[in-house]
Amino acid sequence: MADGQAFFTGSPLQLEPEQNGSFFSHASHAVIEGGEFTINNQIHCVQAGYEHSAHLTSPALNTLMDHVATSAFHNSAGRFDPPRCHENTRKAVLEEIFHWITQDAAREAWIMWLNGAAGAGKSAICQSIAELCIKKKIPVASFFLSLTDPTRNSTWSIAATLAYQLIQLIPAARHLVLHAIDSNPLIFQLTLDTQLEEFIIKPLRRLKLDGHIPNPKYTFLFIIDGVDECIEDANQVAVINSFAKILAEKDLPLIVLFASRTESQLKMAFNALKVTRILYRLPLDNNYFADDDIHVFLTDCFASVKLTHPMHHLLESSWPTAAVVDEIKRKSSGQFIYASVVMKFVSHPRSHPIRQLDIIRGVRPSGRFTPFAELDALYRRIFSAVYDIDLTTKILAYLIIGRGVPDISDIAWFFGLQAEDIYLAFVDLESLIVCKAHQIRFLHASLPDFLVDRQRSCEYFIDVSTWGTKLAIMWLQNIASGELTGWHPRSFLNILKCAEVTTELCEYFATFNPLQIFDVEHRGVYVSAIHNKKSNKEIEITVPESTMLPHHIRRNALKAGEEDEVFAIPIPALSGLPVGEKVAPPIHHVVPQGLHDLHEVSGIQDEDNEEEELSAEENLDGVGGYIMPVFMNKSSNNIE
Template sequence: MKPLVATLIHQLLPSIPDLKPIIIPRIESDPLIFTKSLKTQFEFLIFGPLRQLKRSFVHLNTLVFLFDGVDECDDKDDQAELIRIVADFVSSNSFPAIAFFASRSEAQITTAFRSPEVMNVTLRMPLDDHYLPDSDIRLFLNDSFQKIRTAHPFGHFLDDNWPAPAKVEEIVRKSSGQFIYASVVIKFCSMLDQHPEQQLKIVRGLRPRGALTPFAQLDALYRHIFSQVPDLEVTSLILVWSMLTYAHNSVENCAEFVGLQTSEVHVALFPLQSVVDCTSAGDIHFLHASLPDFLLDSERSQEYHINLSTWATRLSVMAYKFVMVNGDQYHIPLDMYLTEAEATPELRDLILTYDPDDVDYMVSPETSHYLDCVKRLDFGDGPGGAVYQQQLRAFVRFIRQEGHSFKHSIGDSDDIYSILGQIESEPTLMETDEETEED
């Protein structure tokens, strides 16, 4: 933020030469002016001279200030202060001026714009889906790929229809309405010493990237955002829960599951509001489809990496404990967590104590997938070992007891019919009582 006023002066003087005899003497009179507060610098070197100029000239063109990337300035307090300073000057009508601010919706930025003195003199334009950003991104991509085909040193090796429309749409989807992802892809594919087609394969994850870093700019941005998170452990837990809980991933459900207050979930995600939304519909929603890719790639995310198998195992343990206490009323997706989980002793013990009859289990199409996930886990006796056999037996018994169709719930394999035969051959409680009385 320090060079901001000096930069504005450098841009103002060529545009409005009449400011030079006003501003330069002021700088000479106070050589330390650029070390003073932002408000003092603006008032002494920009706003004051503009007002003085207006007194000398009746007819002046409207001055337009453009502030891009406000959220990227170092000091958060200075970011908010800049907005207030400029808004106050524009609202004073002491000089014909308009100001444009472009920024991610970081907490300090949105708070500054919501203050009454700023809100009354500003208009907000969120660049979301209502502005059809996908169409603009698609147009940008097609135009850029056309330039690569015609101007790149290796462009003559590319087909006329490269890349295929489906691949362009894949980039559009990953962009999530933001140009930064599409721009990074184009820059990477435009590298003059690399083949564009191979570069695109690296972007799509179809070819090892080696020493190349296709998303360096995007990754730096994500790492900067995550550096603002005070409690990375809690925030990571919430994020990975959202990744694996495809349905019912509301803030309320998350809070209930991880043992937090709803307000604590909002607080944990507050520093990430430019990339994660948890307000519009009550669900936790990644605003950028490329963010999970970043978090799951240790080379890209570095200290912010989410090890999916480790976290999925942790969520699986939490899920079993939660269901055993609360029952199946919340429809916890055990299968989604187990899909990525590791076979640990704690998880083994929990699965062995899990009985669908004890938790008022709701049989669904996911039941078969759940058993497949348990079957995949190797607890030392290979996939489909004792833990899986115990769970399969518990579910066969439960489904038979509830009168559900095996074919439509867990299938009709030989293993199931074998267990079913064993269960049906077991003596009932009444038969056991009668035998006892005869003895």
């Protein structure tokens, strides 16, 4: 070693300065390579010829930690036992994301947007990706947002939290980050763009320039999960734009994985040209066979309950049946949250699993239990952001009570709206309900159950009888107007079944002739609904005698009776004629003018368009006069 030259490597050294406070005051041409040593309670690190230092108890470090949201870490104690992908599920999705992270080819996408419906399992996928990256020694930092946690439901702590994780991954970044705080103590009051510039961009570029990131394939991954959980739409968009700006030059060893619901403001942000140029979209749709994964999850969880639950000795090996598992899978609608909530409730150690499952399925009263509390909280949170809740509720009531009327143009006709009004009514519910190709589809089959249960939905409750009455009156008003563009007889009958009797409703019924509007298939169901209300002394209605239908309708009904029960209703009892008096029906089945057109509009065709001559004897029944068949489903009293 040359005279007067000091060379330090290896373990940290504790050095005391000379009395005059100088360090190596008599040394010249000192060279320090590698290692870490402490001088005056200050850490000095030397790596690859680059020296950096920071106090062990640096005020800047304390300031940084004051702005870190520790509960946003993937391994935070505040997120103990976070959701993660169940073993042997989500394989295709995880493989696609990991391939994007580690791809060897020239990178084209620096941002990935993992998106899907509410409760689709996005957070579980992000958690699994973070853990997989650590296992594979890929540097990863994460920020898991949550609307209900005030420490991680805004943008104020994102830059600091990621910066803290960065200096844990690369100690050489420590001095650079803390220097930015020392240089500008008010930096945490500045914009997110500014914080990311000082805490992320500059340190990464300096580290790359100084050779601390020698491998060009060495890439940092930032995971930002639950962007939609950030308060204020503008803040959500700002996070996306800030990172898009950072990554636009494609010169940083950094990629970002975003995960969120498919909400309108986020769609707009990710559709922006500056983002789409570097974006990889990964929607959690049917291409990834979520139903199969949910079936695996349910099967494994039930097997675990039968093995580990304190009451496992009371469970039959055949419990639950395959049909019950399929029922839960169907109810999940491809979203993991429903299946997860079910299994948490069923597996509760202080409850009987069979009883818990019966409560879930609605075959046993829930009592004091709230099996869907987690799911209900999610639904209510999403509904709280709906701009015009009155309009949205009205349309939802029509969909739920009328059943099976997904065509947007028909719904718009019914309410006297434009089609775009229907789209706008659901713009804030895109993570629960999809409006596409003129159709409306529930992404969660359990959503209607939530909305018609007052205890679960609270202020968003849809009272079936109240709304049934309102909608029935609206139907009759539309029929009276003569404009039947969106006529759906089955929906009207379903609504009528739920309606309460009011004076206004009775007035409309008194002048309503079902033969003028119903096709062959639906007239009997209408008369049955009226008969049921009259027999219950709910309503006094005179059904015109023209509702008596020819024999071939009963013949068609008996064909349907192979699957459905067929009930006979004596029409003279409804038309004011004495029961028992034989009534000769019309010899011909005459279709009123315009009814053929209605068949075309409704999409239901009359199977027997020819006039059919029948003898009086064929059409008379010895009890109560002319008999008309009514179709009702065996398993329910509801009209199908």
